[in-house]
Amino acid sequence: MSATSRTAAPVTHAIAPNRSWLRFDVGELWDRRDLLFLLFRRDFVSRYRQTLLGPAWHVLQPLALALVFTLVFGRVAAIPTEGAPRVLFYLAGLLGWNACSHSLQATSATFGSNADLFGKVYFPRLIVPLAAVLTSLVALGLQLGVFLVVLAGYRLVTPSSGVGMHWSALWLPLLAVEAAALGLGVGLWISSVTARYRDLKHAMPFLLLLWMFLTPVIYPLSRVPPEYRALALANPVAPVVEAFRHALLGTGTVVPSALVGSLASTLLILVSGVLIFQRTERTVVDTL
Amino acid sequence: MTETVIEIENLSKAYRLGELRFGTLREAMSRWRTRSRREARPSPAIAPEQVGPAPNTFWALRDVTFSVGRGEVVGVIGRNGAGKSTLLKILSRITEPTSGRGLITGRVGSLLEVGAGFHPELSGRDNIFLNGAILGMRKADIRRQLDEIIEFSDVGAFIDTPVKRYSSGMYVRLAFAVAAHLEPEILIVDEVLAVGDASFQRKCLGRMRDMSRTHARTVLFASHNLEAVQRLCGRSVLLDRGRLRACGDTATVVAQYLGAETPFAAAGTWIDVAGAAREGTGEVRVVEVRFTSGNARAAGQLYADGPAEFELAIEAVGARRVQSIALGIRDPAGQKLVNVDLAALGETFALPEGRSVVRVRIEELHLKPGTYTVALWIARYAGEGLGPGDVLDFVERAMELEVVDLAAPGFRTWLGGGAGVVTCDFELIEISHPGALPDRLRSPR
Numbered sequence: 001m002s003a004t005s006r007t008a009a010p011v012t013h014a015i016a017p018n019r020s021w022l023r024f025d026v027g028e029l030w031d032r033r034d035l036l037f038l039l040f041r042r043d044f045v046s047r048y049r050q051t052l053l054g055p056a057w058h059v060l061q062p063l064a065l066a067l068v069f070t071l072v073f074g075r076v077a078a079i080p081t082e083g084a085p086r087v088l089f090y091l092a093g094l095l096g097w098n099a100c101s102h103s104l105q106a107t108s109a110t111f112g113s114n115a116d117l118f119g120k121v122y123f124p125r126l127i128v129p130l131a132a133v134l135t136s137l138v139a140l141g142l143q144l145g146v147f148l149v150v151l152a153g154y155r156l157v158t159p160s161s162g163v164g165m166h167w168s169a170l171w172l173p174l175l176a177v178e179a180a181a182l183g184l185g186v187g188l189w190i191s192s193v194t195a196r197y198r199d200l201k202h203a204m205p206f207l208l209l210l211w212m213f214l215t216p217v218i219y220p221l222s223r224v225p226p227e228y229r230a231l232a233l234a235n236p237v238a239p240v241v242e243a244f245r246h247a248l249l250g251t252g253t254v255v256p257s258a259l260v261g262s263l264a265s266t267l268l269i270l271v272s273g274v275l276i277f278q279r280t281e282r283t284v285v286d287t288l
Numbered sequence: 289m290t291e292t293v294i295e296i297e298n299l300s301k302a303y304r305l306g307e308l309r310f311g312t313l314r315e316a317m318s319r320w321r322t323r324s325r326r327e328a329r330p331s332p333a334i335a336p337e338q339v340g341p342a343p344n345t346f347w348a349l350r351d352v353t354f355s356v357g358r359g360e361v362v363g364v365i366g367r368n369g370a371g372k373s374t375l376l377k378i379l380s381r382i383t384e385p386t387s388g389r390g391l392i393t394g395r396v397g398s399l400l401e402v403g404a405g406f407h408p409e410l411s412g413r414d415n416i417f418l419n420g421a422i423l424g425m426r427k428a429d430i431r432r433q434l435d436e437i438i439e440f441s442d443v444g445a446f447i448d449t450p451v452k453r454y455s456s457g458m459y460v461r462l463a464f465a466v467a468a469h470l471e472p473e474i475l476i477v478d479e480v481l482a483v484g485d486a487s488f489q490r491k492c493l494g495r496m497r498d499m500s501r502t503h504a505r506t507v508l509f510a511s512h513n514l515e516a517v518q519r520l521c522g523r524s525v526l527l528d529r530g531r532l533r534a535c536g537d538t539a540t541v542v543a544q545y546l547g548a549e550t551p552f553a554a555a556g557t558w559i560d561v562a563g564a565a566r567e568g569t570g571e572v573r574v575v576e577v578r579f580t581s582g583n584a585r586a587a588g589q590l591y592a593d594g595p596a597e598f599e600l601a602i603e604a605v606g607a608r609r610v611q612s613i614a615l616g617i618r619d620p621a622g623q624k625l626v627n628v629d630l631a632a633l634g635e636t637f638a639l640p641e642g643r644s645v646v647r648v649r650i651e652e653l654h655l656k657p658g659t660y661t662v663a664l665w666i667a668r669y670a671g672e673g674l675g676p677g678d679v680l681d682f683v684e685r686a687m688e689l690e691v692v693d694l695a696a697p698g699f700r701t702w703l704g705g706g707a708g709v710v711t712c713d714f715e716l717i718e719i720s721h722p723g724a725l726p727d728r729l730r731s732p733r
Contacts (some may be wrong), residue, residue: 184489
């Protein structure tokens with residue numbers, strides 16, 4: 001059989017209690033890349049089976065939310081939007097926020113919702129959250145499409161408005177990846193902690209909402225009083241959301257140093273998240 | 289001796305009790321607070337030697353050492369809770385041992401459950417890819433074998449239907465088909481064959497045998513189905529409450545397992561029932577019982593289609609005449625399944641003072657594997673019905689006996705999940721298809 005063709009070098013692995021925090025096998029992850037794409041495909045295909053609108057849900061959700069924001073925060077609370085049309089302002093902000101929060105939500109229950117599978121088969125567990133992040137990035141792409149359609153419609157109706165994308169939109173893919181990586185890092189932390197202590201699972205929706213309010217999604221950063229500005233920018237999502245808005249609408253405050261800080265904390269959270277995740281995965285089935 | 293591919297040394301695994309299911313922060317904090325008080329109170333179901341290194345832990349596996357050579361098929365047997373699954377989980381890397389070490393050479397494929405990761409919304413074809421990838425196959429391998437897998441599964445035209453529309457039989461067959469096409473160098477299989485119908489089981493066992501014979505693949509096979517283990521495995525290991533009790537030639541290990549000192553009565557030895565709770569006048573009492581199937585392969589234990597011989601040692605305070613001497617077998621629910629009653633002979637038996645021994649033989653037991661209780665009875669019949677002094681001895685629960693899972697060759701009965709209370713041999717006369725079209729009219733697939 002042809003399977004022997006790739007067994008030339010025998011694979012050997014040791015079985016021993018391993019309490020080390022620094023063990024991360026990239027080779028093994030690469031070896032199972034087929035699984036990554038199949039899981040990604042499963043997530044995407046299965047989610048909208050037997051739904052009328054299918055993947056349009058990816059699009060409708062943020063659109064509806066942006067409309068509600070326009071009504072509540074724009075019309076009722078009258079929070080200014082730096083001159084940008086309200087719907088576009090909220091859509092752009094939500095894009096930045098969702099890049100992070102969707103990947104967080106998709107990964108934070110990794111151990112909980114895969115307990116059965118993890119108890120029966122071994123594969124590098126990290127593949128599951130990675131596939132979930134891929135799914136949320138594709139969804140983000142769809143949402144960006146919606147934004148562009150709405151933007152084009154707006155410009156058609158009001159040609160003189162001057163609202164439009166900035167050349168910094170070229171950075172968008174990188175920004176999206178950074179935000180997703182941040183969400184993944186936090187998600188890995190949460191899934192590792194909730195594998196042992198379920199408490200966090202119940203607090204999650206509330207904490208996530210709180211985090212969104214602390215992030216300039218429904219208000220511009222420029223409205224934050226100067227004395228709190230540094231504090232607001234310490235939130236690693238804040239500079240990303242502002243940069244999204246700057247790229248998509250030309251408004252917003254881009255603070256390069258804050259972006260660098262955001263990148264640094266993302267790396268820190270992601271690396272520590274991966275480490276605690278791989279430390280947890282090795283015996284997690286005993287406690288699930 | 290061939291090259292060793294699995295080598296484990298002093299492998300141990302301790303589990304925490306109370307914390308197996310739920311862990312909340314509050315529990316962790318209170319545990320931390322009470323740690324100094326040390327209230328170690330392991331549950332009574334756990335044997336003292338299984339109490340682990342710390343309070344509220346127990347050893348699911350303790351100092352297990354053995355090795356497996358390339359191409360060997362090794363059986364893992366033991367009662368429920370003996371540590372079979374824990375051992376296989378550690379070897380499959382699903383969890384880590386608490387202490388000890390092991391070395392595995394070769395790609396491991398493990399099959400602790402069929403259809404792991406099947407998604408109900410996806411089609412059969414999609415699930416083949418997904419499940420295959422989860423089990424460690426590459427997309428290219430799956431694609432190469434796709435037709436073969438579909439053929440093996442026998443789901444035919446339904447391959448592009450979501451699996452949630454499948455019957456449970458189709459679902460299992462598809463899952464097995466993927467698993468059967470795994471080509472790891474070392475295959476680890478747990479009790480999965482308990483599902484699926486008999487012919488499909490045979491197909492899978494055959495495939496496992498092929499893997500080891502023609503492709504020199506190593507198989508580790510845990511099962512309660514002793515017959516399958518005996519057919520498939522040259523060597524076996526016996527686990528008992530986490531420890532390795534025996535390791536060697538399968539026939540020897542199985543005999544040791546069946547003859548092991550257990551909570552159940554052992555075959556071939558006199559079992560003292562003199563002290564059992566009983567009713568009756570006590571003029572005549574059954575004091576000892578002995579049983580055997582007379583089959584060395586089963587270590588004398590009773591098995592589904594086997595014969596059963598019972599000997600009842602009776603003691604009488606004086607000469608008595610009785611018409612009914614009976615032995616009943618009940619299932620755990622208390623339903624009487626068998627009643628061997630000498631009253632059926634319509635004779636009167638004269639028992640002298642002192643000891644008598646009654647021997648009875650059941651030609652074929654026809655009970656499915658499991659645990660049964662034995663009741664004993666001695667009575668006089670005084671015409672219609674029983675008077676108050678007519679029951680001389682009645683022991684409702686004299687002892688428990690186990691009917692073991694071992695069918696004689698050629699006995700066609702299903703002993704797996706869904707087995708009936710009573711077993712019986714049968715013969716397939718034919719399968720006809722009166723409504724089927726002749727072959728040449730059928731559309732090609």
